[in-house]
Amino acid sequence: xxxxxxxxxxxxxxxxxxxxxxxxxxxxxxxxxxxxxxxxxxxxxxxxxxxxxxxxxxxxxxxxxxxxxxxxxxxxxxxxxxxxxxxxxxxxxxxxxxxxxxxxxxxxxxxxxxxxxxxxxxxxxxxxxxx
Amino acid sequence: xxxxxxxxxxxxxxxxxxxxxxxxxxxxxxxxxxxxxxxxxxxxxxxxxxxxxxxxxxxxxxxxxxxxxxxxxxxxxxxxxxxxxxxxxxxxxxxxxxxxxxxxxxxxxxxxxxxxxxxxxxxxxxxxxxxxxxxxxxxxxxxxxxxxxxxxxxxxxxxxxxxxxxxxxxxxxxxxxxxxxxxxxxxxxxxxxxxxxxxxxxxxxxxxxxxxxxxxxxxxxxxxxxxxxxxxxxxxxxxxxxxxxxxxxxxxxxxxxxxxxxxxxxxxxxxxxxxxxxxxxxxxxxxxxxxxxxxxxxxxxxxxxxxxxxxxxxxxxxxxxxxxxxxxxxxxxxxxxxxxxxxxxxxxxxxxxxxxxxxxxxxxxxxxxxxxxxxxxxxxxxxxxxxxxxxxxxxxxxxxxxxxxxxxxxxxxxxxxxxxxxxxxxxxxxxxxxxxxxxxxxxxxxxxxxxxxxxxxxxxxxxxxxxxxxxxxxxxxxxxxxxxxxxxxxxxxxxxxxxxxxxxxxxxxxxxxxxxxxxxxxxxxxxxxxxxxxxxxxxxxxxxxxxxxxxxxxxxxxxxxxxxxxxxxxxxxxxxxxxxxxxxxxxxxxxxxxxxxxxxxxxxxxxxxxxxxxxxxxxxxxxxxxxxxxxxxxxxx
Numbered sequence: 001x002x003x004x005x006x007x008x009x010x011x012x013x014x015x016x017x018x019x020x021x022x023x024x025x026x027x028x029x030x031x032x033x034x035x036x037x038x039x040x041x042x043x044x045x046x047x048x049x050x051x052x053x054x055x056x057x058x059x060x061x062x063x064x065x066x067x068x069x070x071x072x073x074x075x076x077x078x079x080x081x082x083x084x085x086x087x088x089x090x091x092x093x094x095x096x097x098x099x100x101x102x103x104x105x106x107x108x109x110x111x112x113x114x115x116x117x118x119x120x121x122x123x124x125x126x127x128x129x130x131x
Numbered sequence: 132x133x134x135x136x137x138x139x140x141x142x143x144x145x146x147x148x149x150x151x152x153x154x155x156x157x158x159x160x161x162x163x164x165x166x167x168x169x170x171x172x173x174x175x176x177x178x179x180x181x182x183x184x185x186x187x188x189x190x191x192x193x194x195x196x197x198x199x200x201x202x203x204x205x206x207x208x209x210x211x212x213x214x215x216x217x218x219x220x221x222x223x224x225x226x227x228x229x230x231x232x233x234x235x236x237x238x239x240x241x242x243x244x245x246x247x248x249x250x251x252x253x254x255x256x257x258x259x260x261x262x263x264x265x266x267x268x269x270x271x272x273x274x275x276x277x278x279x280x281x282x283x284x285x286x287x288x289x290x291x292x293x294x295x296x297x298x299x300x301x302x303x304x305x306x307x308x309x310x311x312x313x314x315x316x317x318x319x320x321x322x323x324x325x326x327x328x329x330x331x332x333x334x335x336x337x338x339x340x341x342x343x344x345x346x347x348x349x350x351x352x353x354x355x356x357x358x359x360x361x362x363x364x365x366x367x368x369x370x371x372x373x374x375x376x377x378x379x380x381x382x383x384x385x386x387x388x389x390x391x392x393x394x395x396x397x398x399x400x401x402x403x404x405x406x407x408x409x410x411x412x413x414x415x416x417x418x419x420x421x422x423x424x425x426x427x428x429x430x431x432x433x434x435x436x437x438x439x440x441x442x443x444x445x446x447x448x449x450x451x452x453x454x455x456x457x458x459x460x461x462x463x464x465x466x467x468x469x470x471x472x473x474x475x476x477x478x479x480x481x482x483x484x485x486x487x488x489x490x491x492x493x494x495x496x497x498x499x500x501x502x503x504x505x506x507x508x509x510x511x512x513x514x515x516x517x518x519x520x521x522x523x524x525x526x527x528x529x530x531x532x533x534x535x536x537x538x539x540x541x542x543x544x545x546x547x548x549x550x551x552x553x554x555x556x557x558x559x560x561x562x563x564x565x566x567x568x569x570x571x572x573x574x575x576x577x578x579x580x581x582x583x584x585x586x587x588x589x590x591x592x593x594x595x596x597x598x599x600x601x602x603x604x605x606x607x608x609x610x611x612x613x614x615x616x617x618x619x620x621x622x623x624x625x626x627x628x629x630x631x632x633x634x635x636x637x638x639x640x641x642x643x644x645x646x647x648x649x650x651x652x653x654x655x656x657x658x659x660x661x662x663x664x665x666x667x668x669x670x671x672x673x674x675x676x677x678x679x680x681x682x683x684x685x686x687x688x689x690x691x692x693x694x695x696x697x698x699x700x701x702x703x704x705x706x707x708x709x710x711x712x713x714x715x716x717x718x719x720x721x722x723x724x725x726x727x728x729x730x731x732x733x734x735x736x737x738x739x740x741x742x743x744x745x746x747x748x749x750x751x752x753x754x755x756x757x758x759x760x761x762x763x764x765x766x767x768x
Binding site: 099128 | 482483484572573574575576577578579581583585591592594595598688691692695696698699700702703705706708709766767768
């Protein structure tokens, strides 16, 4: 192949490097939750939505549950999450896209992903008290 | 309504003077009366000559009887009423003052020495009744409430409804002035009524308005008897103000009727045998304890039945850490429901969507047996009887009274083979209980350090402080970690779901616990307290020790969720759901509120790490006799 004089050998070399490291670069980005190919949402906006829409009323401020199911940590897949919110099978009322869009649900989901794992119950003395 | 009697029957009281004579007397009294002097003699009995009033200025050497004739009686009818009530054995009367029962109030306090019963001052009649409601659930006998027959009863109505739905006997005495000629102008007319109890008759078991002291005696005792016959319910006696205040006829032999409580009805022996046979034959029976557990005997009987069958028991005050505590109707082939208020709700589900669908939670072929006193007595207007459920066997009887014969029959029918089968079943139930306990700990760990504070954090912190004390949860949830074994440790809710029950109920139950030295604990919802917070003053004034830990989530959260549901259903703005349902802006300072009424209080507390030390300080105050409140800001549910 005839190399353009403007690209030069250095440019070729850079291109080769970029092609070589591309798979590693993709691996470093946060993987989308399993079962979905949707882009990751905005957790900060998701937290705001979670509060404004009032998800916390049933699911607690940190998704720990209450009148509603526990959502976090370790939420179900985004697809399952979205599907259930649109068409719940139990006590939860349905939330249409008019009330909360798919993108907003992705943001809320991203917020739920930030909820840290709880401590081991064995590490909390009051949870292991004997009478 | 019959006119007042003028006869001289020994069992009745005649009025001292005629209405005309009383009117003349009152006219003279209004024109200016001499000052009363202590020691004036009683009015002469029956049909005296028109009363003459000596006018003002120095009576000097005038005979006191002549001077004060028509103004004094040292033996009012209310004194006899007090004698009747004392024979029944009330410990307390809860009341907000009212002129329509001033005669009784003064007689209780002076003639009755304010003892057995003792007068408890309340700031709202709803508080009076709710206090009496919870008092019964600790003490096992009714407390009296006294109120105006009109405005007082109107205030009290919701609390009476709660006690009716909860099958709790509250003994209510209403003041009323039936004779129109005896009413002072103005408020006394607004506070008088032809038929005082009519307003609440749909949720009161029995009521009467006696017109003589002898009648009063019989009705007051009858009312108590009816209240305490299962199903136990509230009753009303109307005490006419004239009957209270008029003198007892000298020499009248008013008789105090004798109280004899009926033995509760036990189930038909043939039916009991059938139930025992079905229980022994069942693979997976589940017992629902319902309203049992209001006394230790019923809990002991439930444990005996459960252990004989090695089957799980849900509710009824069953000891929370017993290996057989729990049970799931979904896996049952036989359900024994004992005094269960809502069988349909226990075995079915309904979705709260635009189209409501129902679903049975039972396995195909599962059978249901009920033993309940409510089958003996059900009213129609208020729908607290819940939805109709098909049953396989229904015994109209008191469940506690029926259990001994049922247990005996079960034991007699249990062969060695069945006993072995039961033992295996019991082991499996115990294993699944352990798994549930582990799950509860993991869930508590998730919420452990949350702010606002989680209910599980409060429950575990409280348990750490109280586990070695003689405690009683008088209001609200306590967590699964608590070891409930005694009937007084858990007394349940309002019955009718009328919010505002919790705060006064906690004070009433704490009043009953006081003499036993128990630590009374209330998990107090914020919205509930705000209906009639004056009950905090009642607790402080009467030195009722009580620990209130606020469940301050700053809203009527159930209603917020309802509004969210409606907005979702209507595809409209969700963010407005809090309007009309939150208690913020400003946030109420419950610590200051309680302090203003004489309580020890701290808060608001939002850091879960502060809960333990705050509880320790508060409990120390309660153990010295001071009620204490912690304003803990909580997760929504």
